Amino acid sequence: MRILMMVALLLSYFQAVVWASPEIRINIPELMLRVYDNGKLVKEYPVALGTSYEKTPVGNYKISYKEQNPTWIPGSGFSDKTPVPPGPDNPLGSRWMEFSPGYGIHGTNKDWDIQYPVSGGCIRMHNTDVEELYELVDVETPVTVTYQTLILKERNKSIYLTVLPDIYHNNDASKAKVSELFKPYAKKYKLLTNWDLPNDQVRHEIKIGERGKG
Known part of the structure; x- marks a missing residue:
């Protein structure tokens, strides 16, 4: 039992070392989100990004806010402004990580949209992926969005x-x-x-x- 506890502690220690300084990078045409630590690629996920008329913004950002099971409040483009509570009908899925005002990395209730430019500018992920990412990064994690073909x-x-x-x-x-x-x-x-x-x-x-x- 003591040996198992020591192994568990060692594994948690090395996991913390691996994720000492994470950074999120997204190159829009690739429709992929990658996580780097000290310049080394450690994770990558398929994503959906903004359409050609509602583009995902390019630039250097940081995660400013995180929320589990968010409520979706429809924006100005929606006639029905009724908030959608957490659950299977919520377009934000199970997690929200804001990196610019009005733009976030979040889950989805439309899994089939992943790896297509179909969002309103946000970065959509499979819920299982965004839940994993949510635990790996924190507020102030850098987010770099580029456009390189x-x-x-x-x-x-x-x-x-x-x-x-x-x-x-x-x-x-x-x-x-x-x-x-x-x-x-x-x-x-x-x-x-x-x-x-x-x-x-x-x-x-x-x-x-x-x-x-x-």
Whole structure:
């Protein structure tokens, strides 16, 4: 029994160390929420984000308020202003974490919407996921929201470009921008010339660089 208690204490200690300094990062076109600790990825969750006409705001924020089993109060876009109490019909689900006035990370009563840009600007999660996240982060946890449709990654001695759907129609993807993103890798890799940017709204992964010789 004493050994089991010691193991439990050690596990709780190491869990606390892992989550010593969490940070939430969301890149809107990926429709994913990631949790980092001291720069290391430790958790990721699929999310729903704002539509092209009710966008999720980009910027650097912090969680300012947390609430379990929140009551939803309809905003100005709703004719029926009757508050919805906690329960299966509540659009906020089981948890609310506000990061900007009127915007929060919360659960949902529409699980099928996750990984689509369908919200009014908030960040929706599966209730099981948001309940887990709620316990892992606290007030003052940084929240960084970006919008990047072009992402470079190293793999197998090559550089690959991930092109994400431009769901907000920013139209800022270009080969010139890829060249700018490639500059930090230019000493190790040679930029290929036989590739093109796709012009559809589908995720693509393209090999654009190889390890230089010499």
